[in-house]
Amino acid sequence: MTSVSSPSPDPGSGPQTVTPTGRRSLHGFVSGTAIGTLGGLIGLGGAEFRLPLLVGLFRLPTLEAIILNKAMSLVVVTAALLFRAQAIPFGLLWDHLGIAANLLAGSLVGAWWAAGHAMTMPRAWLNRIILALLCGLSFLILAEATVGLHQVATPLVQAGMARTVAGVVAGFGxxxxxxxxxxxxxxxxxxTIVLLFGADIKLAGSLSLAVSLPTMVVGFSRYSRSGAFSVLRAERPLLSWMAGGSVLGAALGGMLLGSVPTRWLMLLLGVILLISAIKTFRHR
Structure with a gap:
């Protein structure tokens, strides 16, 4: 008995449905824009807020979420470094190359070492470590909002071997x-740049991006040896739309800088990060 297939509906004859991939991409763009905007308002890229979202909302396994988050962070940091070039020219960054080199001496090693261990670590332990780190970052944001850790006129450590060693150790962490x-x-x-080296807060923001970019490239290249790296192909639409939204949000946040009381916003975001980290990773 042969079955007769019903004719496919005319694309223009009825309401259009959004595919699951389309909905996923839309959610990624909207959430990326929101996170990027809020992060831009307080001078952060927002990746620490994206990670719980990738695991909790988009249901990605932890290691795959880390790799996807790092890919988006590479795009956002590159764009942010270019956005800030007018306020902090590359020539000024070159004049302070010693600070970046000091921190990179530790951060490159730390990123390579940590990424290698994250790939082989049991997922339960990886989730526990991520939960602890995200909680620590939320407390740091809350401390900055209440105490003002950046308001330092002179470096805590004078120039010399002690500062160099401290920079390498801090960079590794x-x-x-x-x-x-x-x-x-x-x-x-x-x-770290403000407290350890006594740099201006705006200069520290650009120097942090200059240190972050090669550090993330090293970690990203290390993760490329993992089978979980295939998530970049499997989730290409989500990666593209969420990264695009994050860049747009970072630009909007930069333009709106000063229009919202930063202290209260940081308090709110610190609490949100703490709650989302606990809800997302505790049960894992």
């Missing part, structure tokens, strides 16, 4: 966090 969470690490780099 920042590289570990950046690799495990797939973030740029600005929330750690900026206060």
């Amino acid at each position: 920042i590289g570990v966090v950046a690799a495990v969470l797939g973030v740029a690490g600005g929330e750690l780099l900026i206060p």
Whole structure:
């Protein structure tokens, strides 16, 4: 008995349905724009907020979410570095190359080491570590909002071997966090550059991007050896739309900078990050 297939509906004859991939891409663009805008308002890329979203809302496995988050962070940081070039020219960054080199000496090693361990670590332990790191970042954001860690006129450590060693150690820790969470690490780099080297806050923001970019490239290349790296192909629409929304949001946040009280916004975002991290990773 032969079955007669019903004719396909005329594309223009009825209401159009959005495919699951289309809905996923739309949600990625909207959430990326929102996170990018809020992050831009307080001077962060927003990757620490994207990670719980990728795991909780988009249901990605943890390691795949880290890799996708790192790919988006590479795009956002590159765009942010170009956006800031008018305010902080590359020549000024070159004059402070020693600060970036000091931190990179530790962060590159930390990113390579941490990414290698994250690929082989049991997922339960990886989730516990991510939960601890995200909670730590949320407390750091809350501390900045209440205490003002950036308001330092002189460096805590005078120039010399002690500062160089401290920079390498701090860079290593920042590289570990950046690799495990797939973030740029600005929330750690900026206060480190201000407190340790006594740099101006605006200069510290651009220097943090200059350190973040090669650090993320090293971690990203290390993750390329993992089978989970295939998520970049499987989730290409989500990656493209969410990264595009993040860049747009970062630009909007930069333009709206100063229109919203930063202190209260940081308090709100610190609480949101803490709650979302606990809800997303505790049960895992």
